[in-house]
Amino acid sequence: xxxxxxxxxxxxxxRDKHFVPYITSDKITERIKALAAQxxxxxxxxxxLLIGVLNGAFMFVGELFxxxxxxxxxxxxxxxxxxxxxSSGQVKQIIGLKESIQGRxxxxxxxxxxxxxxxxxxxxxxxxxxxDSLKIMTLLHKPxxxxxxxxxxxxxxxxxxxxxxxxxxxxxxxxxxxxxxxxLRSDS
Ligand code: IMP
Ligand code: MG
Numbered sequence: 001x002x003x004x005x006x007x008x009x010x011x012x013x014x015r016d017k018h019f020v021p022y023i024t025s026d027k028i029t030e031r032i033k034a035l036a037a038q039x040x041x042x043x044x045x046x047x048x049l050l051i052g053v054l055n056g057a058f059m060f061v062g063e064l065f066x067x068x069x070x071x072x073x074x075x076x077x078x079x080x081x082x083x084x085x086x087s088s089g090q091v092k093q094i095i096g097l098k099e100s101i102q103g104r105x106x107x108x109x110x111x112x113x114x115x116x117x118x119x120x121x122x123x124x125x126x127x128x129x130x131x132d133s134l135k136i137m138t139l140l141h142k143p144x145x146x147x148x149x150x151x152x153x154x155x156x157x158x159x160x161x162x163x164x165x166x167x168x169x170x171x172x173x174x175x176x177x178x179x180x181x182x183x184l185r186s187d188s
Pocket of ligand 2: 016053054055056110111112
């Protein structure tokens, strides 16, 4: 095997695109433990409801949940607004929330906040159900891509405005199973 084929051992090809390592799984786990410690502190005795946004957040919220030591519950919603590597800017309805969130402390858990349009919509729809409090947690945040004012309460990593995959995030349905985060190679 040619050892000079530009880090082919770590580079990932997904369909037509090439991705290179960006955040290692060890770093992700370490950061999630720190976020969990923060939630353990901030929500002691409050029994928060974590609302994971499918599909992207499943791995993040699963790992986070393992490290929560307080009483807490979990549910999932689905909302899809993203096609291929560009945000469509079209946000759909929230589906899947069966339980009442009225009067409950809630934390929305997302994989990534990009333009912020999805989160703004989700936030508005959930707020209308009068939770006790409603906070936002995201594994990744691209501050330079934000198109709407949005206060993100808990951020795993602030990243550049580049397309990433792995740890639940996909490119055209693939790449979610990668255990680290990979970024689209700039020459792709
Ligand atoms: P927003 O509405 O632009 O903030 O986008 C939110 C959704 O788009 C996220 O929940 C992701 O599903 C998807 N998304 C945004 N940026 C990326 C990315 O870099 N890789 C994969 N999916 C992304
Ligand atoms: Mg998502």
